[in-house]
Amino acid sequence: MAGPDSVAIDPPGIFIKLELEARGWSQRDLAFILGQTEQQLNPLLSGKRAITPDMARLLGDAFDIAPQFFLNLQGQYDLQNAKEPDPAVKTRAELQLVFPVRDMIRRGWIQDGEASLLQLQMNRFFEVANDEGPSQVAFAAKRTHYNETPPHQLAWVFRVRQLAKQLSVGPFSADKLRSTLPRLRSLMIDPEAVHSAPVLLAECGVRFVVVEVLPNAKIDGVCTWLDDASPVIGMSTLYDRLDNFWFVLRHEIEHVLQGHGKSSIGMIDHLAGDGDSKMDTDEECIANAAAADFCIPAQKMESFYIRKHPYFSERDVIGFASLMGVHPGIVVGQIQKRMKRYDYLRKYQVPVRRHLVTGAVADGWGHTVHAEL
Structure with a gap:
């Protein structure tokens, strides 16, 4: 989901409608050009259907724009509306760069879990009071x-x-x-x-x-x-x-x-x-x-x-x-x-x-x- 300070990205269908206005085309005209019915086109323009690679190529030919442009529009929109990832993913990645976390979990030395619990376990395992790294135990x-x-x-x-x-x-x-x-x-x-x-x-x-x-x-x-x-x-x-x-x-x-x-x-x-x-x-x-x-x-x-x-x-x-x-x-x-x-x-x-x-x-x-x- 977009954060409070981020700029909301419109569905790709909004851009397609703007292109239709610029060319003086109607939705029925675009349906004719694409070889589709208006009923098939409606979900795309309303943002209820994603632009597939095949559709991106059709739109590219229709508007004389690179197909990748439409895929990028869809990708940015999808990413904005994707679920927030589990914070434990970032924590696992950061810890795995330094410690054999996966092997430690597999052996039962620590338990997998949400981010704060995983970090707490690692701190206790390596006998430190913070997450700056293991103590230099002699x-x-x-x-x-x-x-x-x-x-x-x-x-x-x-x-x-x-x-x-x-x-x-x-x-x-x-x-x-x-x-x-x-x-x-x-x-x-x-x-x-x-x-x-x-x-x-x-x-x-x-x-x-x-x-x-x-x-x-x-x-x-x-x-x-x-x-x-x-x-x-x-x-x-x-x-x-x-x-x-x-x-x-x-x-x-x-x-x-x-x-x-x-x-x-x-x-x-x-x-x-x-x-x-x-x-x-x-x-x-x-x-x-x-x-x-x-x-x-x-x-x-x-x-x-x-x-x-x-x-x-x-x-x-x-x-x-x-x-x-x-x-x-x-x-x-x-x-x-x-x-x-x-x-x-x-x-x-x-x-x-x-x-x-x-x-x-x-x-x-x-x-x-x-x-x-």
């Missing part, structure tokens, strides 16, 4: 891109935070977390034992959640803080393998122990052991070293590799894993990376997500965790 994350955080990754991190706020854990104790590391490592012998990890972390005051990534968000884990004394570890299990799970978990635990991510964003751009480690920040190097040594002490892994390379029998791998007190998949993962042969003894790369979600808050894979915004 987090240290392992990811495959090193540049500024892409929207899909940022949304994933805030979903981790959103779910973590709902968890109730005891006071955080770095000393207790360190003393719990041996108990966590004892779980590495059995893939099914990963479900106990979230419980042990909670006892130390660390919130742990699992969230499936959004499309195009290649991120493995994150350490973020709800406040200076409330650490959160989020994991995606993007690579659902036993060795990857324990490496990423220990990596994020080290971030917690070191207090990384409280006041600045620290990230790496590729998985540990892949690519050029020179790109890693000091924080990531510290976490990588702690994670590698946790899985298999570096000196022992190096000694085994040198002694057996290039022929690693399955028996040797199983024996070394038993000696280290870990599942063979942990050793296999190390060998695969060193040899760059990811098909080697792949049968030991067992998935763990199905065991993990039985003991953790897990969002995704067809299941949405209810969370208040």
Whole structure:
């Protein structure tokens, strides 16, 4: 509908009548020229019937005017009288330019709705009091891109935070977390034992959640803080393998122990052991070293590799894993990376997500965790 300050546009039929007057033609004359009856022409002149492309060409020949002129008249008139669009359309468009809103709605992280409600949900989700953009919440994350955080990754991190706020854990104790590391490592012998990890972390005051990534968000884990004394570890299990799970978990635990991510964003751009480690920040190097040594002490892994390379029998791998007190998949993962042969003894790369979600808050894979915004 036209606004109070806009100029009303007359129906195209008014212009046709003016042209008839200018030429001294009657309505009956125009009907004759067009090869139509007056009854057929009446709705067009009264504005009850729109000018079609065919009619525009007929009128163009009759008045010696370009047919597009008549189509433009009809288009302007129709646009003026069109319904006002739902304000949510503009809001969705503006938000979608910055955030993965459609994917967030699809996953059930926010609900679609009218403009003000949608904006309010986004503000609450990204922990801001206005619509000027997400707060720069500090987090240290392992990811495959090193540049500024892409929207899909940022949304994933805030979903981790959103779910973590709902968890109730005891006071955080770095000393207790360190003393719990041996108990966590004892779980590495059995893939099914990963479900106990979230419980042990909670006892130390660390919130742990699992969230499936959004499309195009290649991120493995994150350490973020709800406040200076409330650490959160989020994991995606993007690579659902036993060795990857324990490496990423220990990596994020080290971030917690070191207090990384409280006041600045620290990230790496590729998985540990892949690519050029020179790109890693000091924080990531510290976490990588702690994670590698946790899985298999570096000196022992190096000694085994040198002694057996290039022929690693399955028996040797199983024996070394038993000696280290870990599942063979942990050793296999190390060998695969060193040899760059990811098909080697792949049968030991067992998935763990199905065991993990039985003991953790897990969002995704067809299941949405209810969370208040």
